Amino acid sequence: MAINRKAYTMVQLRKAGQALLVLALLIMILFPIFWLGRISLTAEKAILSEHVTLLPAKGDVSLEAYRIAFTEHDTLKYLFNSLFIVLCATTVSLFFSISIAYVITKYEFKGRTAVMTGILFSVTIPWIVYILPLFTFAAQVNWLDKHGFMIFLYGVSGIPLFTWFAMPYMQEFPTEMIEGAKIDGANDLVILIRIIIPAVKNVLFALFLIRFIWAYNDLLFSLTFTFHKAKMIMPAILEFGGLYSVPFARMAAGGVIAITPIVLLVIVFQKYIETGLTGRTFK
Secondary structure: OHHHHHHHHHHHHHHHHHHHHHHHHHHHHHHHHHHHHHHHOEOHHHHOOOOOOOOOOHHHEOOHHHHHHHHOOOHHHHHHHHHHHHHHHHHHHHHHHHHHHHHHHHOOOOOHHHHHHHHHHHHHOOHHHHHHHHHHHHHHOOOOOOHHHHHHHHHHHOHHHHHHHHHHHHHHOOHHHHHHHHHOOOOHHHHHHHHHHHHOHHHHHHHHHHHHHHHHOOOHHHHHHOOOOOOOHHHHHHOOOOOOOOOHHHHHHHHHHHHHHHHHHHHHOHHHHHHHHOOOOOO
């Protein structure tokens, strides 16, 4: 009985430790978001107060930062640019990634190993290396500040890494299903669209959200290749401040506006993220 009681106590202590660890992680993740919202709802003059409180005083609560963000800046335009560019680019990126992974894993051809090595090698090269030649090329052909060029950049830049991510799932995909479809007269494109993509939709949703978030939060391309027409929300927030002032509340409001689509996407598609990343591929 003493041994059982001791074992039970150890199990309870382990569970309590795990719960405390999860709580600590949640606080670390959620507190910056809470504080961002808190600053965005505080009057500018009260932000630098000597007496910092968890919640702003009743008289210091203000929506002025959001009013300015929407009326004095083209926030909605830049938010739409971000969502449109990243949505299109992520779709392009994943379609070509899954297609390349399908060919590599389901076909034997000369140079297959070299292609896989090239994909892995390209993943290791930071994209900042390509910025100068890309900028020079885009300037010469008048592609700077164009939605199509930004879609191309974000779409192509994600293909190597997400091809590598998709290859294990394609390797596990039943070859018998593909062969059966070919017997029925289906070509590879039909097989990919009608059989493989529906079967691995959970994985695709998970990879889609990962790629979407990475591209949405990127500053390298958006700061370098856009100025006004195709400007995205993240660099736009950096311009909320002036040369000699930092409007904390206004920039915090921009941050809240910017992260809202990402939070909503993660909440809505949480089930697909979990099942896709835990390997439950074909359910």
